[in-house]
Amino acid sequence: MSTAFFSHPDCRAHAMARSHPESPQRLQAIDEQLQASGLTAVLQQREAPLVDLDRVRLAHDAAHVDRLKSALEPLAASGRSHVLDADTMAGPGTWAAMCRAAGAAVAATDAVMAGEVRNAFCAVRPPGHHATHRAAMGFCFFNNVAVAACHALTAHGLQRVAIVDFDVHHGNGTEDIIAGDERVLMVSYFQHPHYPYSGDMPTADNLLNLPVAAYTDGAQVRALIDEHWVPRLDAFAPQMLFISAGFDAHREDPLGQMGLVEADYAWITRRLMEIADRHAQGRIVSCLEGGYHLSALGRSVAAHLRALAGLDDTTPLERTA
Numbered sequence: 001m002s003t004a005f006f007s008h009p010d011c012r013a014h015a016m017a018r019s020h021p022e023s024p025q026r027l028q029a030i031d032e033q034l035q036a037s038g039l040t041a042v043l044q045q046r047e048a049p050l051v052d053l054d055r056v057r058l059a060h061d062a063a064h065v066d067r068l069k070s071a072l073e074p075l076a077a078s079g080r081s082h083v084l085d086a087d088t089m090a091g092p093g094t095w096a097a098m099c100r101a102a103g104a105a106v107a108a109t110d111a112v113m114a115g116e117v118r119n120a121f122c123a124v125r126p127p128g129h130h131a132t133h134r135a136a137m138g139f140c141f142f143n144n145v146a147v148a149a150c151h152a153l154t155a156h157g158l159q160r161v162a163i164v165d166f167d168v169h170h171g172n173g174t175e176d177i178i179a180g181d182e183r184v185l186m187v188s189y190f191q192h193p194h195y196p197y198s199g200d201m202p203t204a205d206n207l208l209n210l211p212v213a214a215y216t217d218g219a220q221v222r223a224l225i226d227e228h229w230v231p232r233l234d235a236f237a238p239q240m241l242f243i244s245a246g247f248d249a250h251r252e253d254p255l256g257q258m259g260l261v262e263a264d265y266a267w268i269t270r271r272l273m274e275i276a277d278r279h280a281q282g283r284i285v286s287c288l289e290g291g292y293h294l295s296a297l298g299r300s301v302a303a304h305l306r307a308l309a310g311l312d313d314t315t316p317l318e319r320t321a
Contacts, residue, residue, distance in 0.1 A: 003309040004111055004120035005034075005043035006104035011124045013093025020089075021255060021292040022126065022139040030123050030288075033298030034305070038317025042309055044117055048104030048124060050096070055106050056142055058150035059177050061134045068141065069095070084136050098126055098141040101287075105148035108285045112240070113156045119276075119284040119308050121245070123301070127289040129171035129244045130196060138169070138196060144287045145244045146177040152240050153183055162187065162238035164229070164272055166265075167246020167289045168256030170199035170209070174244065179204035185236045187229045189221060191249070191258055208232050214257035218264035221249075225271060237279040241272055247291030247300040255292050262296075262303040269307035284308065 012024040034040045056065050071082055072095040082090045101124035108120035128145060130138030145163055152158050163178065165171040165188035175198075178184040185206050192200050192211030199209045210224050247265065249258040276282050286308065291297035306313070 002044045002117050003042075003305065004046050004108060004117040005123060005305070006046045006048045006108050006120060007123040008048040008100040008104070010093065010096040010100045011048070012097075014097035014126055015091055015093065016089040016139075024125075025294055026291065026297060027123055027125060029294035029298040030301045033302045037302050039302055039305055039309070042311070042317060043121075043305065046107070046111070048100040048122065049107050050099045051103035051106055051142075051147070055151050056102055056147055058154060059133070059143055059146040060131070064134045068136065072098075072141075087138055088136055088140070090141070094126070094141070100124060101126060101128065102142040102144050102147050105144040105285065105287050106151050109148045109152050109156070109240075112283045112285055113152065118282050119273075120286070121301075121305055121308060122285070122287040124288055127246070128287065129165060129167060129174050129246070129289050130169070131173040132176040137173070140173060143173050143177060145242045146174050148285055148287070149178070149184060149242050152242075158239045159183060160185070160236060160238050161240045161242060162233055162236060163242045163244065164188070165190070165244035165246070165289070166249065166268060167244055168249040168253065168258055169195055169246065169290060170211075171244055171289075172196045172198045175199065175203065175207060179207060182206060185233065185238065187232060188244075189224060191216070191256055194256070212258070215259060217259035218261060218267075221260060221264060222267060225268065230271065230275065233275045234278065238275075240280050240283040240285070241276045243272065243284060243286035244289045245286045245301075245304060246289035247297050247304075250291070250293065250296040250300055252293040252296040253291065255290065262299045265300045266303040266307045266313070269304050273307065
């Protein structure tokens with residue numbers, strides 16, 4: 001079975017301030033790298049649908065979802081903007097983009113569960129892992145991975161799902177949504193102290209947080225994963241894995257101070273695939289979170305996708321223009 005690649009042009013229409021690091025150019029950088037590497041032709045290209053808001057309400061407070069809809073959906077017609085916090089702004093294209101991003105995660109879950117593809121990657125924005133049950137923050141509006149995980153539990157009857165977050169920032173929003181839910185195990189590493197300045201004190205037994213210091217490199221992260229993530233995930237035996245795939249722990253990223261490179265992301269991906277093969281029939285849905293150095297982001301996503309597609313680093317691919 002193949003790897004699905006979910007995206008949509010609407011995800012590029014969401015724009016915040018001109019100099020904001022979470023920019024439409026991030027998806028362009030990914031597309032250019034995939035075309036140059038030949039990966040575009042290998043992946044099963046799929047269009048992200050608009051999400052059913054009932055799916056979003058599985059992870060987010062219904063009144064909060066309604067408030068966001070009332071505030072943000074009209075911006076498409078008015079051309080105005082709306083500021084949610086110092087880091088998080090909405091414009092005319094935001095509502096459609098966030099509905100496509102969450103819709104991609106849900107559709108990817110359905111495709112993997114149906115056996116249409118082995119795994120899937122959602123190249124979408126805005127990202128989601130800072131969005132809490134009742135608040136948008138940190139560039140995030142809907143928590144795409146949490147929505148997909150809740151959908152898998154309710155629509156597909158799964159009893160155990162795991163969320164793996166390898167962004168440089170703590171996924172405080174995801175933690176807020178799933179803390180205490182014994183059906184979900186969340187494992188993560190993140191630079192600490194660093195935005196959002198949380199995660200160092202676990203709030204529930206279903207969370208495995210690994211705060212790491214600035215300048216932690218790939219070898220150290222690999223050792224932590226083998227020592228802590230792998231045995232905990234194996235003991236939990238998830239029936240599906242969801243990845244909050246942030247690539248801002250890359251050594252070139254301006255929003256973090258960690259030292260990972262592309263080979264580390266490929267290694268992490270393959271480790272997670274081994275766990276998925278042991279317990280979840282290989283089922284993985286990965287959603288883009290951070291990553292703000294455009295070249296490093298493109299290269300890192302390509303490494304992640306090569307691994308998801310079962311390709312080693314030496315497999316030749318035909319490049320496309």
